[in-house]
Amino acid sequence: MKPPDTYVVRNVRPLGAAPTDILVEGGVIKARGAGLSAPAGTAAIEGRGRLALPGLINAHCHLDKTRFGLPWWPHAAGPQRDSRIPVDREIRPDLMPSTAERARRLCLHMAELGTTHIRSHVDVEPEFGLAAVDALLEMRAGLEGGPIVELVAFPQFGLLTNPGTAALLEAACRAGAECVGGIDPSVIDGDAEAHLDTVFANAERTGAGIDIHLHESGEVGAASLAMICERTRALSMAGRVAVSHAFCLGTVADARAGALIDAMAEAGVAVVTYAPGNSPVPDLKRMEAAGVTVALGTDGIRDVWTPYGDGDMLERAMMLAYRLGYRRDEDIELALDAAITGGAKVMGLADQGLAVGCAGRILLVDAETPA
């Protein structure tokens, strides 16, 4: 599984640029240029003019829930989000023993499709405690040379409304989860201020980043988002707080959305979208103009929440551009960039790219242009 960390790849087009060679030594890009001379004995890969991309970043998934690789499971939950939570809870005991194995299979599958970094939410709650967190920590420790997996301890089944969860979130962060999560502070947890105070206090104590699921729509979600921006500013956590989904941006009046986007830019709060089929998708051009980072994920893949998905981040970038009605190359490239630069910013990766000094993770694609 472990890829070579020294090699030269010849005749590739980095992000669609003119053909060149790229030399990777010790896992880092050391030189770029046509006809590059490499030390004797360096493994050479013939790129045959293919497009070269940096590794792709799946900034939002749920490795602990996936049924990827298991037999087809007819969707059992009702049409609303709150009908999926009890079904998720009900079937979890059967799935728990296979968590590490299911997650590992999906990680390796995503790696085959060019994903080098994965941020996965992982559920904690009093009934099963840190079992899923422990399984994913164990799984990622064994992924030598595979994708790098970051964990968000996630209160899927409520935080304030599910006593004991707050302490588990903190224990998860101390055990190795890089981020603490939250979920719909008003609609699911009933007290936005107290929910967010708990999440941010955890981050302050443990040094974790923050990634909050915000499905809340309209003004309820807008109020939650504004509170997240306030707290991020107050704690100087710019660049370390993300809001996943943020459907409210597409369901409030345009001026209100604009004010929220400005607040996010000012506070350094990013958005992570999965390009849903029938919920609002953030307008990448508007976000870019305002200076808000947008990252892209898959969300759940064949789990109790959704029967869709195969972990292909290039397809997901296409879906994001398609959902936005983007047609011009430079617009479509914004969607791909959400899966590269956007994800790198959210995950705090300084070395994701194809420049000299970046990590030598290079994806070759048989395509004419990034679009």
Added chain:
Amino acid sequence: MKPPDTYVVRNVRPLGAAPTDILVEGGVIKARGAGLSAPAGTAAIEGRGRLALPGLINAHCHLDKTRFGLPWWPHAAGPQRDSRIPVDREIRPDLMPSTAERARRLCLHMAELGTTHIRSHVDVEPEFGLAAVDALLEMRAGLEGGPIVELVAFPQFGLLTNPGTAALLEAACRAGAECVGGIDPSVIDGDAEAHLDTVFANAERTGAGIDIHLHESGEVGAASLAMICERTRALSMAGRVAVSHAFCLGTVADARAGALIDAMAEAGVAVVTYAPGNSPVPDLKRMEAAGVTVALGTDGIRDVWTPYGDGDMLERAMMLAYRLGYRRDEDIELALDAAITGGAKVMGLADQGLAVGCAGRILLVDAETPA
């Protein structure tokens, strides 16, 4: 290219049902049953338990415009529909000589992906007259054993506003196009009554079916749709009139949409959607309950209108279900059914299916269930 017309396929699951064998003789399904005995010498195909589907139907595409198979073409038109029409017109002379070849390549590609029937719109207008129609008529005549292609003579560049087009539409129908098309009778052509009268009069004289592009949104589109239903009833054309896109159904008040859907059911007017990314998609469950046929197409594939698409109808059915937020198997199957039964109704095919007596066009898919 021509597939065998007599064979037995063993151990397949028709639309997910229990494993069985299917005997095809002379291109028609003659018998079904496990352990079927076939005449000596009949070619046997081992299905290995795969899912069997009838051939898929692409009920809306534009074979004459596609750049599929040509080098990548960065999208040149602006964001609005009316900016694409002049660009389409401008680049057409360069594309015209290769129309038959481009269309043929795309048809064969779609056939490889399981499509057996294609309804393609084809542009007519005074500047190039019937050149595109002639090219597609010639192309389909040479597609022996390939997909069956039906043509809709289409006034892409206006009907009333582009004098001479009406006569060309009629000539196209007499030359072999099965349907006459129309486009945004109010917004593009400026006079909905006169536009529709011209289209329906053509159909009455030539015996053609009708398929009208209706991008018009809100009440303007609703008024056009109501007029189409009225004329369909008045001329007893139930089952022979389709409206492509019908975005207005998703942009008027719910009660108005309901009244339009009822009018469509009563008149026998179908909808053809392509599951657009950022325009409304018809709610299949509501349409089914009302008795309105919904068919599925790809719309343009890598052309001046869109850089997307590869002609895969299974992916398109997935996209339709995804856009509708459908998660349950029976809901997702409605989207697949739009690409089978819906398309068959719109194209007037009585023999598309896997029952005895149906055409022996069987697609084997390595999947557990239709969903």
